[in-house]
Amino acid sequence: MKYLIKNIAARLAQKDAIRKAIAEGSDCRVYTNRSRLRMAGLFLMFISYVICWPVIAALGWLAYRIELPVIVIVGGPVVYAVASLVFFIGLYLAGRDYAEAVIKRLIKGLFERILGPQGDHVGCSGQEKG
Numbered sequence: 001m002k003y004l005i006k007n008i009a010a011r012l013a014q015k016d017a018i019r020k021a022i023a024e025g026s027d028c029r030v031y032t033n034r035s036r037l038r039m040a041g042l043f044l045m046f047i048s049y050v051i052c053w054p055v056i057a058a059l060g061w062l063a064y065r066i067e068l069p070v071i072v073i074v075g076g077p078v079v080y081a082v083a084s085l086v087f088f089i090g091l092y093l094a095g096r097d098y099a100e101a102v103i104k105r106l107i108k109g110l111f112e113r114i115l116g117p118q119g120d121h122v123g124c125s126g127q128e129k130g
Helices: 002-012 016-024 036-065 070-094 096-115
Strands: none
Touching: 002 096, 016 096, 036 070, 036 096, 070 096
């Protein structure tokens, strides 16, 4: 399983968008402005991921238990639409540059964790990490 995940990550890391996110993931200048509105936006973006799939799974379980599949047939897309709306509201509140910097940082961290560090990277403090 670990080999499969590394293989998928290695293939994804060859894509231009992922390569760019890994290369630019350490740019922390955008984090200097930490307004409450931006933090609320990031929180909404995070919550949109947390509420979507667990709620859809719970709807599926409920539909199975009471033998009424229309619950998940109608409720699943509604929950997905609400979660998408919450994500886009969070993106708007956080601002594109802030959300983009956070997402690039997360992508860089994820790929470095899976594939290992690829050369010397500069952290937010400006000092090289090895």
